[in-house]
Amino acid sequence: MIKIYHFPNTRGLRAIWACEELNIPYKVEIIDFSQNFRLSPQFISISPIGKVPVLQDGDVTMCESGAMVHYLIDKYGSGKLRPSIDDPMYPTYLEWGWFAEATFTSSISEIIRHKRAFPKAIHAPAIIEFKKRSTICLEAVSRFLGTKEWLLGEIFSGADIMIGIALTSYVRHVEEPFSPAMNDYFERLTTRPAFIRTKQAES
Template sequence: MLKIYHAKNTRSVRIVWLCEELGIPYELKTLNFSPDDLQSKAYLAVHPLGKVPSIDDDGLILNESGAIAQYLLAKHGSGRLEPKSGTADYGKYLQWFHFAEATLMVPLGNIAQHSFIRPEDKRIPQVAAEAVESAKKMLGILDKELAGKDFICGKDFTAADIMLGYSLLLCKMFGLLTGEYPNTGAYFARLAARPAFQKATA
């Protein structure tokens, strides 16, 4: 059975959420988000950088949340949670799917590193402050895109919403999801109400 290496409130939420939405059976391997677990010899054999998520699908080990999601959609999705491949809608879907990790997670990572992950003497307040500005700019763009829409691709929930939903969970935890972004706030509430999201974040 598919094994998902997971730690609470990390990017592995995306994979658990996707499996729940698609009804893919999985076994959860829950790790503590600490070097004791992530940098253990056993886990470094699964993910050489000691990060989550990883999956082990009958011996196929994959890291990178977006790649894992695309693999699982291709294997189990049967067209669910994605627009038809090759269409303009699919292009937009891919853009937002990857924006979530490749763009929005960059400032969020810097905020986390320079606000609470690094030891205090290694934090650079200027980096954290610039990252907040950068994340706000991105949220402004997302908010415009979401005007009049239920989900990022329109009326249908897709895997791009799962990728974005995790990034927005961090925005919420970091206090960035303010009233300045009403469409994004309502969108995140819609995502967070889904039973699959609740299971993945429990």
């Protein structure tokens, strides 16, 4: 069975959510998030820089959340949650999935990393700058979404899972209100039964 090493409220939610949407059996192992454990030889052997999530599926071990979502959808989705490669929406699907981690979540992570690295010397202008960069990403998502139900239109896809978890991080760490349209999208995402089960799976 697929095993997902995870810590609550982190990117492992993406892999769990994909499993839930696709009804793939999986189990979650909540790890000890201390650096001691994450940088231990035991954990580094499955996650080379000591981060979560890690997904194991038989002989496959993965430690990038976006790659996990992509893999689960391609391997187990039977065409669900993604357009086919010759669909004109396919590049858009890839683009927003990548944007979610490489650009959007990465800006939000700067806030977390800065606070964790300098708990007694948080540099307020740096936090303001990181929040500003994260909000520019949010606005890009908002413009692209427009009045659509999901990023690709009527079909919920892996790109929504990727962006959805970036939005949960935005709420927790940027703490700026969403526009009404973004609020509606966020509500559509977080009231999906699979998302609700995802949150239950990590507690």
